Amino acid sequence: MGYVPAMTTPMHTFIEQMGLIFRDDGGPRIAGQILGYLLVEGAPRTLGQMAKALKISKASASTNARLLELKGMVLRTSPVGQRGDAYQALDRPSAAAIQALATRFRANADTIGTLADDFPDSHAAARERVRHYADFYRETAVFFDEWIEMMAPPATGAGRKGRRVTP
Amino acid sequence: MGYVPAMTTPMHTFIEQMGLIFRDDGGPRIAGQILGYLLVEGAPRTLGQMAKALKISKASASTNARLLELKGMVLRTSPVGQRGDAYQALDRPSAAAIQALATRFRANADTIGTLADDFPDSHAAARERVRHYADFYRETAVFFDEWIEMMAPPATGAGRKGRRVTP
């Protein structure tokens, strides 16, 4: 089969960049590319479509799409009258990312705080330092939550155009 | 050489946990351990001390300590009358981490926003979606900055013992 001349549209560049960003965040590059692809497409896309468009295996598409779903950045739909599932980018994917960050921070705060409680009195100063550290984590988690809430107005006006899809 | 019976204090557990947290954040495990160690110790410690305490090579200690310094989570001091440098945990290491996060978000927002501008009119809807995405990044970065500022009262009292080392 002949070459596709590797024509690179701005959309391609964006998708590639999303992969890099995701990678820098410590995640799989391909998950970022899928998110980018779904953002560009807008409408739901199947695993087969992703695989072909991004030149990856179906297995990789499946794994990473489910990862995105787990992170709450992508919605999985199973439209009636269609063979398989389909995935679709959410309006505000990064909100879910922040949410996850808040959760992790809270968990870290708890873990560290508990450990600090075990410090013996001989290390009272260290115990204080570590507790402060844990406190910062916890307070930051709270702050994140407030930010999420502020950005996603649930009902009371001020809510951009983001209408809520009644579940 | 004889075994050290692997006696594990709560402090050790904390240090180990810091390594795991750092790893989950996508960084080198050892950098987290160093930060944990410095938090426990409180006072400045040299590369040699870190290497021995954490059972790692000097090279690794050097590399990861400098990484922490780069991230602004650790302070490098060169006390007069001492042979080498020493590192010391900052009062609020995680503030620097958030700061870095804000910077990355801003960079991401810029990159994505620029790429979106290149989208042709045939993809106007996608362009809008991507722009929204970039906007969220940017606004979140601003929010992070405000949070940092709120947590670190710059001059007006409350300034703990953190005197500034005039350079």
Added chain:
DNA sequence: CCGTGCGTTCAATACGGACTAAACGGATTG
């Protein structure tokens, strides 16, 4: 029932990056 299309799971591979030992360079001390 068989054949087809789909998503997931599994074992194997490839790749990247952490970590190390050893060499290097620069300053200090006798």
Added chain:
DNA sequence: CAATCCGTTTAGTCCGTATTGAACGCACGG
């Protein structure tokens, strides 16, 4: 200078994990 003592650089190893091809399970359609 010679002898150390540091910190950094370098080249190489090792380990984790992303990614894949192939096998599997399942639902539908003939």
